[in-house]
Amino acid sequence: MKLTSFHYDxxxxxxxxxxxxxxxxxLIFVIYGRCVYWIHEKKQVLEKGxxxxxxxxxxxxxxxxxxxxHEKFVIHFAADEAEHVFPLLQQSSHTCRQTGKFDIIADRLRLIHRGWQDKQPYYQALCEAHLQELFVYLQREWDQAATTSATSLLVEQMKVYIQNHYREHVTxxxxxxxxxxxxxxxxxxxxxxxxxxxxEFVHVTRIKTAVYMLRHSALTVTEIAEFIGYNDPSYFYRVFRRLTGLVPTELVSDRETIRK
Known part of the structure; x- marks a missing residue:
């Protein structure tokens, strides 16, 4: 699987x-809004997720x-030997699906985007490794398409509970x-x-809130960490770095620059 181009729209x-x-x-993945494609003159509306x-x-x-x-990630790649690994790459026509793994797929795409832009040593190999991992998630989800709507509803209920209690210790x-x-x-x-x-989902939910607060609030990093449920600021730094590739103070610096 060889990545030939990657862009964010x-x-x-x-x-x-x-x-x-x-x-x-x-491969196109919409993270906000919707757009429209015509493939062999057949209309396909793509929405978030x-x-x-x-x-x-x-x-x-x-x-x-x-x-x-709308916002989306677009990847162009050569399948190569991956065609023999992933049945999705054996399809002769286009494939479209709503994912139940929005956060994890969006996270992998952001990692690829960051690596593709930064172009650090061996970036292509790292981006292609993330792309192959992403296809593992897509293929697993495709294979498990028999998941019932009732089961999906249970998961949505759990997500709502977490979003309402993410500042606490959710068990x-x-x-x-x-x-x-x-x-x-x-x-x-x-x-x-x-x-x-x-x-993992609790951490992702907390860090999303932290990103917003670091950019738009007047609170310190420590105050934000405590607000979203991290009593140890150093642990908050480690989780934030792992999930975003950044450190909290970078966003605070941007906020201060904007205010000036």
Whole structure:
């Protein structure tokens, strides 16, 4: 699997046409809003959380929904030997799916984007490793497409509970009680559907809030850490660095620069 190009779009006036002679596969993942593609003249609307996989040598045209901003990641790659590993890359027509693993897929795409921009030594190998990992999640989810809507609803209930209590210590016992199931069942189901453990999802939810507060509040890093549930600032720094690739003070510096 060889990554040939990667870009991030944020626009309300985007349009693009891909000729049928393009030798690469294309993967699109929408993280906000929606856009529209025509593949072999068949219309495909893509919304937040949906991904679209287009085989090589497939003509397509895409554009923004007029006056509506959307954000998406677009990857072009050569499948090479990965075709023998992932059945998704054996499809002769385009594939579209709504993911239940939004956070983990968006996280991997951000890592690829950062690496592709920074171009540190061996960046291509690292980006391609992240891309292959991403396809593992997509393929697993595709294989588990039989997950029932009732099961998905249970996971959504657990997500809502976490979003309402992420500043506290959320346990599998609490989530089990939330969906009237055993703690072990709740933890297993949550990981199966989201690709994350309960703890990982709690950390992601906390760090999302931290990013916003670091950019837009007047609180110190320590105050923000305590507010979102981290009593140890050094631990907050480690988790923040692991999930974002940044340190909290970088965002605080940006905030102070903007205010000046």
């Amino acid at each position: 944020k626009s309300s006036s985007w349009n693009e046409e891909q000729p049928h002679t393009n030798p690469d596969w294309t 949906q991904w679209l996989l287009i085989p090589s040598d497939t003509p397509m045209y895409g554009r923004s929904v007029p006056t509506k901003i 599998k016992d609490e989530l089990g009680a939330c969906i009237s199931r055993s703690p072990n069942y709740a933890a297993s189901l949550f990981r199966q559907v989201t690709g994350q453990t309960i703890s």
